[in-house]
Ligand SMILES: Nc1ncnc2c1ncn2[C@@H]1O[C@H](COP(=O)(O)OP(=O)(O)OP(=O)(O)O)[C@@H](O)[C@H]1O
């Protein structure tokens with residue numbers, strides 16, 4: 621084939637393979653080798669030895685038997701070359717979509733697209749919708765139930781007051797979920813172009829204290845603040861919200877009369893704010909998951925304390941839009957350290 625044509629198919633976003641009636645590859649582009657994680661020469665190889673899928677062989681045979689085209693989606697496992705490259709158990713899974721089109725009676729073309737990311741995104745979206753529905757359903761069921769009970773005319777004043785309080789608690793929980801979700805969405809879309817001002821860690825800590833002191837008092841927790849009084853350029857209210865979330869967690873996931881410390885360190889042009897507690901800690905398996913929306917290690921306990929499971933995911937978003945990071949180190953039964961780092965300017 622002329623070099624020009626090879627250049628054209630190499631420039632394509634889709635992987636392309638041409639196969640003959642014997643289902644041997646006669647031509648391929650660079651992208652196809654990338655998608656198939658195939659380092660060696662593909663031309664001349666048996667299609668079966670490259671993509672080990674009986675569905676694919678069936679579809680290809682159907683095209684040579686007279687069908688115009690066939691489409692299929694298959695799960696493959698990347699990272700290994702060879703006949704078992706796409707057999708379960710090797711490397712990471714990915715999903716590819718293949719369209720086979722008949723060119724003439726001797727040749728067919730395979731267009732291959734890697735749809736792993738799109739698939740994952742759509743899974744995340746489905747999970748998210750079902751999580752939100754579930755999280756809203758629980759308080760809503762309580763509200764409906766107790767509102768119904770309130771219509772009973774024989775209730776005493778005390779009972780009415782009690783049920784109303786439950787309704788109020790659940791509706792404010794729903795309000796929190798919704799406002800947290802709205803904040804997350806706007807952070808996601810970077811709608812909040814973080815309007816940066818220069819402030820100091822001392823001021824940030826003062827604000828954090830005013831937001832969190834009532835919770836600390838309620839649990840008789842001693843929260844110590846140790847600023848270095850250094851300037852930092854950030855969206856102050858977002859950073860206050862992030863640190864306050866960390867402090868509230870430190871208080872919530874520690875026993876009563878515990879101690880929490882909030883320190884600042886300056887390192888490599890970054891301001892590192894760390895929140896240390898001596899609470900329940902987090903297991904290794906849970907650490908990567910706690911920043912996911914709605915993830916809670918102990919669902920019952922967190923819901924009891926009015927948690928939505930969105931706090932840390934908000935913190936992570938705030939770190940990201942500041943080009944910063946959030947890290948955690950923790951030992952179950954001993955406590956946790958959450959460190960938020962943001963550039964000084
Ligand atoms: N300092 C901590 N110590 C132990 N576990 C923690 C700590 N911080 C967070 N976690 C765990 O991570 C989970 C997620 O925290 P996150 O702040 O996102 O949600 P939440 O505290 O349950 O609810 P909220 O949205 O009200 O903050 C918590 O449910 C808890 O299990």
Ligand SMILES: [Mg+2]
Pocket residue numbers: 865868869927931932
């Ligand atoms: Mg929290």
